[in-house]
Amino acid sequence: MRTSRIRLIAAAGAALVALALTACQEGTGLKDEGAGTSQPNATATADTPSGSAKDDSASNEPSGTGNKDTGTGDKAGGGDKAGTGEKAGGGSTNGSDGGSQARVICNGSNTTVGAKPVPRPVNHMLITVENSGSRTCDLPYYPVLRFDEMQWVPQPVKESKPQAVVTLAPGETAYAGVLLSAADGSGDGGTTAHKLTVAFQGATPNSDGGPSAVPALPADGVYYDSSMAVTYWQQSMDDALTY
Structure with a gap:
């Protein structure tokens, strides 16, 4: 065991x-x-x-x-050369800005025209033209007047011719005086007119200066005869009413 x-x-x-x-x-x-x-x-x-x-x-x-x-x-x-594109905008300095300063002819489209008889000198009427546009305008020579449907053109007063063309900046006013009838009654074909058309001359004599103006006349009309004459455009009202 x-x-x-x-x-x-x-x-x-x-x-x-x-x-x-x-x-x-x-x-x-x-x-x-x-x-x-x-x-x-x-x-x-x-x-x-x-x-x-x-x-x-x-x-x-x-x-x-x-x-x-x-x-x-x-x-x-x-691509700010697109900024160079602004140089093209700078070209606007040459074009648009300069263009806006260029002088034009004053006419019915860029002026406000008025016509009213004056107490002195006797038998005279004063025409006013205010530059209501945005650009300086020239008023060459004298206004071409037509009462109603008259078939003749009033002659200018040669002694009233200014030394330089009248020029209006925006807002300025020029004047022309109108001898309506002879004070001694020597004029012919006297009649009363109720409508007046004022035409403007261009840069050359008797050329078209653009749209005409139709200023309002007194309600009883304006009396004129064959002795009617008009001054050249004047820079002052006194000069316009001297002749």
């Missing part, structure tokens, strides 16, 4: 020794397991930041490309 127990113990010990040796040879021991576990973890930890850095640099490259695009956009801004 004792001998059998000793044999059993010996067999069990041998089995344990054999099991331990087998485990060591197959690499399944604690030492191998610890090494196997820690090494992959260390490798993974080292790889991860490295991969992230690559990703970051890759993401930076497109933004760099975006800067190039911005630079290209600046070239489009260089």
